[in-house]
Amino acid sequence: MSMKRNLLAAVAALSMLAGGVAEAKTLKWGAGREIASLDPYSFGETFTLSVLNHVYEGLVRYTGDLKIEPALAESWETVSPTVWRFHLRKGVKFHNGNAFTADDVVASLERVTHPTSPLKGNLPAYKSATKVDDFTVDIEVNGPYPLLLNDLTNIYILDKEWMVANDALLPTDSGKGVENYATRNTNGTGPFKIESRRADAQTVFVVNKDWWDKPVHNIDRIEFTPITSSATRVAAMLSGEIDFTNLAPLQDLPRLTASPDVKVLQSNELRTVYMVFNMKDKLVESDVTDKNPFKDKRVRQALYQAIDADAVQKRVMRGLSRTTGSLVAPAIPGYVPELDKRPPFDLDGAKKLLAEAG
Structure with a gap:
């Protein structure tokens, strides 16, 4: 993973963010590949899901050291060997202003486990989801299953009202060419919104100033550009055309490391x-x-x-x-x-x- 030094300076300034010192930045991300779709259920691939995690969130999430912590769910407990009860975070808004509730969780779980969903295998023990009240959901699994929280880290929650209004309650499948409104449009609760997208050219993310959580960055805009050619991507790093790439060829690391304008993180x-x-x-x-x-x-x-x-x-x-x-x-x-x-x-x-x- 390589990053320009001026961006590192911005990262280093994060400790001053609380005091309002750090200046907001645009991050020019030269990625080694394109994301498959804007629908997080469209393709079961780690890179696509990780990029869309800027826009969408799950009930739980991983910390930097891979421990599970609350996200859209504030807490949970097991009420029986096969039923988990999740207490949802109140006051969360989707990017279009709709309120996040239990209806969104139930609809999302039904969508991602639908027989046509490419991601249904990511919840192998799932049986059903039931709304207890507006901010409580019970998830039933097919037997005692201690890995449910791990599975839920990459199951993102979509807005039911938005899906119904745009005929997107059924999942898409980029591998089979099955599309709907969610393929090219987003409405999450996450720290960034999609401002624009030109597939295979550029996707622009802008910060969600109404995010329920406190940001740990000083980036207000991400310009995500897929550059599939390794040579072109490295040249763009060295010339300053991009600030960051998550994928650098092993053979180019000495050249990148030798550049005074580039910082390589391995x-x-x-x-x-x-x-x-x-x-x-x-x-x-x-x-x-x-x-x-x-x-x-x-x-x-x-x-x-x-x-x-x-x-x-x-x-x-x-x-x-x-x-x-x-x-x-x-x-x-x-x-x-x-x-x-x-x-x-x-x-x-x-x-x-x-x-x-x-």
Whole structure:
């Protein structure tokens, strides 16, 4: 992640924001890709959801250290092993001025779990939502399910009145070309509003001065421009055409770091990249004689030990990845250090295991 120094100065000035010292800024964001749609239920992809999180909000959200905290819901409790009760925040307004209530939550949950919704799998245990009163909602799941709050962090709430007025109660699907009013228009409760959008060219966000929460930034405008060419994006950073990019090629980091006008911020992603064995009875269905060799644990272990993960980390990933034996990253709640181990690279041992397996 790289950022120009003058923007860093603005970020550094955030501590003075409460005193009214910091000057508002326009952030020119050169992104590595376009968002799929303005409808947060249209495409189950992390980048699109993270960008739309500037506009829409969920009942709960993650803090910077990945702890769950209240958002549109102020508190919650379980009233039975399968029913969660959420107490909603009062006084919240959608960008068009409509009041946020329980009706919006129920309509949004029904929309995102609709059979045609691309995001229905993001709420795998959801059964139903019931309005208790204007600011209380019960969510029923299909069994005891401790991960509901995690799932709800990327389920954003839309305005029911707005959806009804614009015939947008049903979800869209950008992958299948299914669109409605929500594809190109927004009405959230979040810290930014969409001022304008030209797909594949630029989307402009402006600060929502009526946001219920206190902003932790001094940005009043975001000009989001997708620049899919890595070379063009890096050139735009170096020339000052953009202030920020969330995606810089590994091979260009030394050049960006060397620039006096650019600050490079590096961190491991939460994503784990791994390979999966084909565990079918046969590798090829038409094969009538041989069984799948991956069924033999010794074969799987041999391939594991035959990959020099440290060499991949140093040469392919240029030292910027982390070799792991766990699917869960250290920053994610639930990470267990004792499980984050892998056997060392052992080519001779791998050959021996393959010989034993025939």
